[in-house]
Amino acid sequence: MSLSSLVPLIGVSDVVIGLSLGSRLFLIAVGLSLIFGVLGVLNFAHGGFYMLGAYVTLAFVTNVIDNFWLAAVVGALAVGVVGAVIEFAVIRPLYDRVDADLDQLIVTFGFVLIIHETVRFIWGSGSYSVEPPALFDFSVSLGGSSFGAYRLVVVGLAVAVLVGLWLFITQTYFGSLVRGTSSDREMASMLGVDVPRLYTGVFFLGSVLAGLGGALSSPLQSTSPALGDQVIIDAFIVVVIGGLGSMGGAFVGAMLIGMMQSLGPQFISAGSIAIPFLAMVIVLLFRPEGLFGGFGE
Amino acid sequence: MTTVLKTEDLRKQFGELTAVDGVSIEVDDSEITSIIGPNGAGKTTFYNLLTGVLQPTAGSIWLRSGDAAVVGDGDAAGGDGRAGGDGGLRDITDAEPHEVAQAGLSRSYQITNIFEGLTVRENVRVARISHEKTRLDFRSRATGDEALEADIEELLELTGLTDIADTKCDTLSHGEKRTVEIALALAIEPNVFLMDEPTAGMNPTEVTEIVSLIRELDADLDATFVVTEHNMDVVTDISDRIVVLAEGAILADGTPEDVLTDDRVTEAYLGSDSV
């Protein structure tokens, strides 16, 4: 098989789908990475938060006002509040424990179960889909294949979130406190930073990002109670490959996995879903700080 | 007089910062050596280099191999058979912490580091199991080895811990924990015993007790003691020799009288806000 016969297999639409999958993964993972980078907490319930964002958006669109963008903002903020409450009530008491890391992982795992069942209680076991906003509800034809225009929008939104977050961290006063605290908590505390409040703030922000991710991705996925469990594993893969705590790393890691998911099956059939996990193992062993460096990069 | 521990031009760099800057030192088995210096002088880094926690940027570390009997019949495993290299000294520069300990260098910690959830006796038992190299034996009963139990008993007596032997460590007083710290380090029958701030956080009574314990142990045992200490009364009391570190290098080295009257030492201390 010559190279020229291989190339046509990769259609433009495959690339766009890969980018949109990657963008969705970024939106799932970025908040997880932010929280780990600053607080050192690996939030197992992050996938649940993401799912909750999608459900709240869905409920808002169907029951309150049929405006997708407004619904997404409401979904994101609602999840942010849930996250802040959880941080304050159950994660904060654990920071000073010897086994803080593992205890926090177990506690947030408890919320995986709780959110899963709560969602099922309210919305049932069925799966829902959300219509993309009317403005983008059309197909784009490119290179002989077509895809929904909203996929391109999600790519744009992911880039916007990355840039916005980067500006927020590097250009604002709150951002400088976050950076300082993530590199040396004790020093920040001595310099008068209210670390517990900052932690709640960062957890709120990370949860907002999770909710926003779920809301913005809702037109691209079917929303069911199983969604949280699925995406948390993807989020773990992305943040490990990109580097736990690194926002830029999360972006590159997400795009890598997204492209792999889109293009991979055309080249390898057997074992293709194993590759991300294999990559995760290899990165953890040889570059536990991730492929793309430290916090905020 | 035998050299038991030696460093040659030991150096440790953290990025731009030189924490230990070319320290060459020989420790003799006939003396208690104290290493002192203001905060930031590099004492902890130096200890971490010796014990294999950190790898030096340059230089080498040599240790006299074999065990110095502490308890039991003195059939110290290893003996002198493994000794090699520089006149019975063995190069431990690249050794990992557990290898350093097995080679005969033991330590206690400035911030108490014992097995808090276990009883005093269990703490010492862990160390003895490690020393007897039965740590991978998963078939016998841990408490079933009579010789081992007798050794534990002897060690508890030696360190005055017999009365609290079956108390869980997290309920002990600070002074008692500091003593367990010493018992643990001694239980592996070291040639050289590095004590990191043995009196840290102690009240005056406890300090008196621990100092007399150290004197007793030094007299009774073959192990060579190296001590870092903030409490200058303790230092002058127990040391035969004092090494002063400042900014990662040796500033002075000699008997307590010589070193403590040395102007440079006074200056190094007064120049910082510690002591």
Added chain:
Amino acid sequence: MSATTDTGDRVREFGAAVADGWTRERFGLLGAIGLILMAFGPSFQIYLFTDFLVVALFALGFNLLYGYTGLLSFGHGLFYAGGAYGIAVVLRDLTPVFADVVGAGVAPLVAFVVGGVVGLTLVVAVAVPVGWLSVRLEEIYFALITLAFGMLGYSLIIQDPAGLTNGTDGIIVLLGSVDLGGLSFRIGARRTYYVLTVAVVLAATYGTWRVVNSPFGTVCKAIRESPDRAAALGIDVRHHRWMTFIISAAIVGIAGVLRAGLASVASPGLTHWSTSAIAVIATVIGGATYFSGPIVGAFIFLYIRWAISRFPTLEAYWELFFGALLIGVVLYFKQGAVGGLLLARDRLLGDGADDAGGTEADSTDDSRSDDARTDRGDDS
């Protein structure tokens, strides 16, 4: 005969111990009677209890690593599945061969035993490299790499590149009927399988108990309390954790073998992280620092789930209960159910209570004070 006298003495001694308050002997005797009575219970209750025994062994194996060396694995489902698939493949592919060699009458029994050994061997063969790599990491990173290994196994079993695991459907496990001339029985029959499970689980539990109380296990506890202190005493912490990992995986593998027979299928879900999480839930609820913690936790897990399932309106939401319980235990009472039971016993029976469960008590994690941590680099 002196042997008879010895036996007589022992029986008398045991009897005295049983009569002498709530001793370990009395608990043991009551437990044995309970296990025997259970065999005459209703079929579903036998099934539920067998299920409990298997999950208990699964959690017990997991906890050897978590409770005794401080490493939290989110991938022990891999070894659970390894045992299950090992025996499933042997039963599927080799039963006819055994029938030819040893005769159709005993073939199912031989296949079961060989399958169990193959399952266990397979698990150890996987655990040796997986453990060697995993113990290079600690804490969160260890949890993540074991999760990745588990999901890697899950992906491979699902996609089945070697054509061995039958993809998402899994492999049906048929235990068959044994016919030894006059004696004939079905291995998979509720009561028979219960007796078999009790025997295997008791033996494996006793083995684990011996490991925990051996010099090896004593060193494990020290590593849990302070790895760097253990290293400073000459203990190769990484090597020790590796060995513990392998033993832990082997115990979980035995539980996996039993699981396959009980469920009549080896399914890919066993490798999924949500199965690994069952061991975490049971262990934490029961109390990770006690030998019996995972066993009690598994009991609570299965029987509360069953109790909830009796109420149709609540049935679907049992996970909610365990999520809340898990959070409550970690936040407020990390000694877990066993710690609670010991506390209750002390309260009820006063100080005169015999130290029956006391030997199991090792410590509670959160009672360790913070100064156990060493602070390096404060001087550099």
